[in-house]
Amino acid sequence: MTYPLGLQLRGRKVLVVGGGPVAARRLQALLDDGALVTVIAPYACEDITDAAAAGRVDWQQREYRTADLDGAWLVLAHSGSAEVQDRIAAEAEALCIWCVKGGDSAASAAWVPAVARIDDVTVAVNTNGDPKRAAALRDGVAAALESGELPLRRHRTAEGMGTVALVGGGPADAGLITTRGRRLLAMADVVVADRLGPRSLITGLSADVQVIEVGKLPGHHPVPQEEINRILVEQALLGNRVVRLKGGDPYVLGRGGEEEAYCRDHGVPVEVVPGVTSAISVPAAAGIPVTHRGVAKGFSVITGHEDIRQQTGLIPPGSDHTLILLMGVSLLRSSSASLITGGRKASTPVAIIENGWMESQRVTTGTLETIADLAELRDVKSPAVIVVGNVVALSPHWQPA
Numbered sequence: 468m469t470y471p472l473g474l475q476l477r478g479r480k481v482l483v484v485g486g487g488p489v490a491a492r493r494l495q496a497l498l499d500d501g502a503l504v505t506v507i508a509p510y511a512c513e514d515i516t517d518a519a520a521a522g523r524v525d526w527q528q529r530e531y532r533t534a535d536l537d538g539a540w541l542v543l544a545h546s547g548s549a550e551v552q553d554r555i556a557a558e559a560e561a562l563c564i565w566c567v568k569g570g571d572s573a574a575s576a577a578w579v580p581a582v583a584r585i586d587d588v589t590v591a592v593n594t595n596g597d598p599k600r601a602a603a604l605r606d607g608v609a610a611a612l613e614s615g616e617l618p619l620r621r622h623r624t625a626e627g628m629g630t631v632a633l634v635g636g637g638p639a640d641a642g643l644i645t646t647r648g649r650r651l652l653a654m655a656d657v658v659v660a661d662r663l664g665p666r667s668l669i670t671g672l673s674a675d676v677q678v679i680e681v682g683k684l685p686g687h688h689p690v691p692q693e694e695i696n697r698i699l700v701e702q703a704l705l706g707n708r709v710v711r712l713k714g715g716d717p718y719v720l721g722r723g724g725e726e727e728a729y730c731r732d733h734g735v736p737v738e739v740v741p742g743v744t745s746a747i748s749v750p751a752a753a754g755i756p757v758t759h760r761g762v763a764k765g766f767s768v769i770t771g772h773e774d775i776r777q778q779t780g781l782i783p784p785g786s787d788h789t790l791i792l793l794m795g796v797s798l799l800r801s802s803s804a805s806l807i808t809g810g811r812k813a814s815t816p817v818a819i820i821e822n823g824w825m826e827s828q829r830v831t832t833g834t835l836e837t838i839a840d841l842a843e844l845r846d847v848k849s850p851a852v853i854v855v856g857n858v859v860a861l862s863p864h865w866q867p868a
């Protein structure tokens with residue numbers, strides 16, 4: 468095993484012996500870190516000769532000599548000759564200079580890990596002489612940091628103006644948030660969270676992230692919209708990176724537009740990250756496509772929280788146009804009656820999907836004529852998406868009367 472250590476190489480002499488591709492790769496990383504590099508090699512590949520021509524490295528076109536170690540803090544031996552490698556390693560050891568003996572991790576005093584840099588984070592992986600494994604692990608960690616799966620959050624002192632991101636979290640399953648949303652969440656100082664959406668991501672946040680619950684949770688009253696707007700701006704003005712984590716998509720019956728406008732009006736930089744709306748994804752979880760060739764050419768999403776007669780006037784009444792109701796459980800009886808009065812057939816298939824994408828997901832199917840009684844019988848509760856139209860009959864849950 469090796470002892471992991473970060474070296475500040477800026478302005479310090481590093482010796483590279485060898486002119487091949489591995490030496491060239493090492494040289495580039497050393498130059499990026501500001502080391503003063505001398506390369507000793509009778510021949511060198513183009514990257515090294517270019518760097519020498521540009522004055523970025525001192526290339527001495529000859530064989531290695533013991534005196535080359537004078538003043539060096541570190542030596543990387545990639546000479547290609549076992550004999551020269553042994554000699555460099557032994558001479559460096561005698562002078563207490565750390566030596567990376569290329570190709571021989573077991574006999575090497577120091578070893579270069581597989582490295583990735585993401586934002587201001589350095590990932591370095593050592594696997595005791597298995598460079599492919601180290602590179603694969605390095606890539607995995609780097610990808611997880613880039614996607615936000617691992618927290619890339621900076622611990623900083625709040626200064627200046629913060630930001631607000633209105634992030635659509637999708638319906639409930641943590642796998643249905645976008646990569647961008649996930650990354651912003653990983654970098655957030657404050658998360659203003661709804662009841663719906665990927666709640667498991669909130670549990671996984673680090674302990675010093677402030678979570679402000681604004682949805683209706685057991686023991687919590689819902690926070691009025693004006694208060695949510697005020698919290699977002701207040702937190703951003705304190706210099707925080709604020710994520711407003713919303714269920715589904717922020718702009719689909721989600722008041723995202725109001726929150727965005729309020730932030731802008733108060734000079735707070737705001738971005739909107741679209742999400743997977745429950746209007747489409749919750750029916751999908753029950754095997755209902757909102758459109759289907761030969762069955763439905765289009766769909767409409769409306770709130771079922773209000774008298775739907777005012778909203779359905781312009782919507783095609785045929786059961787080949789899918790109607791999706793959000794927040795429609797409490798007014799289901801009057802809504803289904805209105806749809807029949809408005810011209811839809813009483814036999815139009817209807818599905819109610821409660822708790823979409825959760826373990827407790829439950830699907831109830833019926834027709835416009837029967838669905839209210841069935842829902843009452845089964846004690847259907849919010850949150851639920853109600854789908855009206857022939858596409859419902861495509862679901863494996865569909866039970867014709």
Ligand SMILES: C[S@@+](CC[C@H](N)C(=O)[O-])C[C@H]1O[C@@H](n2cnc3c(N)ncnc32)[C@H](O)[C@@H]1O
Pocket residue numbers: 638639663664714715716717718719720721743744745746749792793794795820821822823824825849850851852
């Ligand atoms: C205020 S609306 C927000 C909709 C959200 N902006 C979206 O795009 O999904 C809340 C309603 O969305 C529906 N909903 C959201 N998530 C749901 C889920 N996981 N299962 C069932 N219905 C859901 C329910 O109809 C709920 O009453």
